[in-house]
Amino acid sequence: MKPLARYAALNSYVEVSRALGIEPAGMMRGVGLDPAGIAVQDRWIPAAAVARLLEQSAAASGHQDFGLLLAERRRFSNLGPLSLVIREEPDVRSALTILIRHEHMYNEALRMRMAVLNGLATVRIGFELGDQTETRQAAELALGTLHRLLCGFLGSLWQPVAVCFAHRAPADTSTHRRIFGSAIKFEQEFNGITFYENDLDAPNKMSDPLMRTYAYQFLDSLEAPKDTSARERVRELIELLLPTGRCSVEQVARSLGVDRRTVHRQLADSGETFSSILRATRAELAANLVGNRRYTFTEIADLLSFSSPGNFSRWFRGHFGCSPSQWRSQQHRSG
Incomplete structure (x- = not known):
């Protein structure tokens, strides 16, 4: 069966669409999604439909930065119940490990992998949608969201070594530069973010050691029924x-x-x-x-x-x- 994603993947979709002059309800119906369902963030929908919606919305609005504009509005809470666990991890390394290990809790199609080599850490992202749906906008949304998450841990002035996209550069890269700085690279072999390994050991100032045990118990309670029939x-x-x-x-x-x-x-x-x-x-x-x-x-x-x-x-x-x-x-x- 094709993988699913939470409706939270489309958080702020309605607001961004209207701001760019396209009608969100019609766009959603066009890919088989119920516009009324977007209010239920934890409901599961076909991940391929989300990817198609993002691509069609970018084309209809004339904004190749559509996915990034969504990412700019992402909040920690959009990860759903998993955010309660990640915020209690002691450092960035632990937080990313939890995020990657439990990626299926917010998007079954997303594949994240982290590698550390020669003092650099790289988090790569990919998608397994079950068909040939284009994922340019989905990749930009995912990397933009990951970048915001890292900035949340490392500070708003933090900069990655490189932000790599497998697709070609858009005609206008101003949004990319505003979000990622000068580190962006297009037509690379993968989609991902590279940063210094030392950043992985940066302490998480939000973490409360006394809450971590409770957070893990909460995570275990969510994992048990995940075997969706x-x-x-x-x-x-x-x-x-x-x-x-x-x-x-x-x-x-x-x-x-x-x-x-x-x-x-x-x-x-x-x-x-x-x-x-x-x-x-x-x-x-x-x-x-x-x-x-x-x-x-x-x-x-x-x-x-x-x-x-x-x-x-x-x-x-x-x-x-x-x-x-x-x-x-x-x-x-x-x-």
Whole structure:
């Protein structure tokens, strides 16, 4: 199955897109992502869709520095729960080791490796998306974010020895120079950042030794359930695809990088079918959405991919034994 990434990978995407004159919701729908889902930072989405969105947004906006503009807005917390652990590591070496070891906790497609040789440390990044999707913007976003992380540990005046990109230089390199200084190099053999080995031993001023044990216990509690089943991945994709009107077993299979027969076989191993998961997911979403007065029934019908509000109402009555309006009234009285 194709790797996933957290929605946090698109943090500030809406703000940057609008600032550059493109419409974020339409761009997201174009790659099969639900614009409403971006508010749920820990939800998992296909990593390839994120990479395609960044490339298409750069092209539509005419800004080859799109990924870097996103990176400039990155915060430590965008790493999710892992940030609570990294901030308690005693030095930069330990923090990077944890970041690399647990990269799958925020992006299953990202590959980071660190090597130390002749007094220099190099962190290389790459992507395994499962297809031939271009990753120029994803690479610039990842290196820009890594650079900000290192500056957080080493100080805002810190400068790397080199910041290497495998792709060609953009027509305008002003954003690259502003972020990385004069250390940028293009058309290199890899994407990565090189800095002095001594920087790895710089102490982390944020670290609290008494908190480190608790941070590791927290990390262990998160790691245990990470073995995501086929059923869970299919369910997550159904949630994402329903509002786009393209929720089919074929589309889910494409997002996972397999064929539909593989999806059916893997679900059968857990006693499920695509249809049974679709019905259960739709019912759970319907119950939550109808109970929320923020949404009209017409909007809910669209979000759940019904052809009309009438069809949605008939389905709802058949499933729950009452109309959507009766359900909403009951929920309001019981609340």
